[in-house]
Amino acid sequence: MNNELATAIKNKEVILFVGSGVPKNLGLPTYAELIDQMAEHLGFNPETFNAWGNGDFLVLAEYYFLQKGNLGGLRSWMDRTWHDSKIDISKSKIYKLIVEMDFPIIYTTNFDRWLERAYDYYEKEYVKITNVADIARTRNDKTQIIKFHGDFDDDSSLMLTESNYFNRLDFETSLDIKLRSDSLEKSILFIGYSLSDINIRYMLYKLHMQWKESSYEHIRPRSYIFLVDPNPIKERILRERGIIPIVAEGEEPGVSLAHFLKQLKDQM
The missing domain is CATH 3.40.50.1220 (TPP-binding domain)
Incomplete structure (x- = not known):
């Protein structure tokens, strides 16, 4: 084959x-780490935030967008972290x-x-x-x-x-x-x-x-x-x-x- x-x-x-x-x-960071970042940006305890969304990244990102009005902060963190010069x-x-x-x-x-x-x-x-x-x-x-x-x-x-x-x-x-x-x-x-x-x-x-x-x-x-x-x-x-x-x-x-x-x- x-x-x-x-x-x-x-x-x-x-x-x-x-x-x-x-x-x-x-x-590169995992989606679990991205969820932790969203929680930090929104002022939530990461474990609580993750539990409320049942670990579903799409749902939590949707909530982040509704609260922030955009994904700019998360997108910037992802770009910086995923393209680390190291x-x-x-x-x-x-x-x-x-x-x-x-x-x-x-x-x-x-x-x-x-x-x-x-x-x-x-x-x-x-x-x-x-x-x-x-x-x-x-x-x-x-x-x-x-x-x-x-x-x-x-x-x-x-x-x-x-x-x-x-x-x-x-x-x-x-x-x-x-x-x-x-x-x-x-x-x-x-x-x-x-x-x-x-x-x-x-x-x-x-x-x-x-x-x-x-x-x-x-x-x-x-x-x-x-x-x-x-x-x-x-x-x-x-x-x-x-x-x-x-x-x-x-x-x-x-x-x-x-x-x-x-x-x-x-x-x-």
Whole structure:
């Protein structure tokens, strides 16, 4: 299976989809730490604040927005903390492999700039796409980095609150339409995602239904998701939706992902 995927990557037939598990390996703060920051900004005890929201980041961010009127303070803290000058992108095997594998299109649900900084560091050209205006600047000779849930350079694009996500459920924004179009001709490889992420599961469902309703499901390109937490129930559902799980066990997640990407690159 990995040989088939490696060949497709070599032939520029694969879209990479990057989740929060990838920059986590750089030591970025967790969502639990972001919740603590919201509590501090609002003058709440972090444990109490977290309990009131049942640990749901989207709900707590929604409350933060209603109380503050904007997400400026939280966004500034995230930007500063996630791009700490002590982080050395040259030491990340994962980001180096992503750049070297030369994917034509990369989608990411992350807000941070580490993909862009990795491409800058290794002097590989790219075009960043955050909104419909950026789509007009796409070029086939440069990697497209699509910030699917927003970017720190455009506060209005950030999907941080529950309302942001509810508005996205129609799956009809310009970036959603671009993804639907891109996925018609290319496979997708998902890395850095957990099957507990309802947002990614919903997106996979919508892509599956696009194919199912087209009557051309039999020619759909294969898509894959790399997982470090085996879950036979959710894996079965993924297969039903046209996504092949590749499960690694027994290693620390970052080590497993780096090993997986290295194997793919060596087989290309």
